Amino acid sequence: MNPKDKILRKVWHGRIPVCFRLSPEDLPADEPAPPPFFALIPRMTYFPLVIEKAVRQFHSYRASLSGADMSLFMDEARASPRTGQRGQTGAGGETDTNKACASETCSSDDHAVWLEFDTRPLKWHYPVGLLFDLFGSASSLPWEIYIHFENYPSDILLAPPVNRASVKANFMSTIKEADMLKHRGSVVSEMQPRDHLQLWMGLLNGTFEQFWTVNRRFMQPFVQTNPSANPPTRPTLEDQEAENEPGDSPASETVNITSEDSPNLLMATGTRVFRYCPFRLYFSPLSLEKNIQGSERVLLAEEALDPSEGDKNSGTYLPENLPPYVQCLISPFNESGLPITFSDVLESLFASPALSRFGQLHRQ
Structure with missing residues (x-):
């Protein structure tokens, strides 16, 4: 096998253990939470493609509170040996979730479902791996995510429906x-x-x-x-x-x-593959929270998050919304006409006055 294919295959088969919980805001007062839903999610997929079983489970639980005997529902859920197995991949690489729902729509698609981690709505049109790299941590697994059925944050997320x-x-x-x-x-x-x-x-x-x-x-x-x-x-x-x-x-x-x-x-x-490459570099907000104290956060907001009009027009600035990012056009060649590396790009970006102090904080 080609060494490049081995790397691609290893990246492709990356998985993230996730623990889905029903948001307390979606539960009636004084009602206990249902059992969590565990799944092993591929990094390369999108959450709406792999959460259908979890959504159906929590939706059924909420429906049971309105009429059915909740204790029977809870006993059945706890006794199920497959509760912690759902969403995992089989030998062929196909997930149980995908096998169970082959059509483009599913019963859960009628709901404006959205996910939340650490009070942050997760953008459903971002790959799972990108969201984990931005907000999750390998030292805190499984990744605990809350599922919401109400109060969809349309000002932050793309408008529903959230479906396949x-x-x-x-x-x-x-x-x-x-x-x-x-x-x-x-x-x-x-x-x-x-x-x-x-x-x-x-x-x-x-x-x-x-x-x-x-x-x-x-x-x-x-x-x-x-x-x-x-x-x-x-x-x-x-x-x-x-x-x-x-x-x-x-x-x-x-x-x-x-x-x-x-x-x-x-x-x-000596041919030129690209004249310019659009480049966007994301920063994990969790890294900022670890390295920036309260006073420094205000100073950073004043210096880096309030750019001049020239910086705004060039695109190389940090927006106020999280996650912050740098976006610009880069030439794939250096002054000698040789291809540059990601290291060259990062060094050039962090050399700018607006990002130099920001980069130092991230390297701590």
């Missing part, structure tokens, strides 16, 4: 956006409906081969001919106007997608 169809629409939209940035939309435009379906079903079923057979096309570089070896560090207004002047021939022409080994391709041919 919504996740699918958002996922395919991000795929198209990424392909437009990287390949000018050439990969998506050549895909057949069966390819779209295979990509989605691979994600839904947690099947590595099914997903990566299609997704590998997006990993290959978009190569241009006749590029300059050292592209400019920032596009200017004159550059944009010159590119849009009628009658001008394009500076380069598109060639077929080639090898996915971008660094070796760059060094061997």
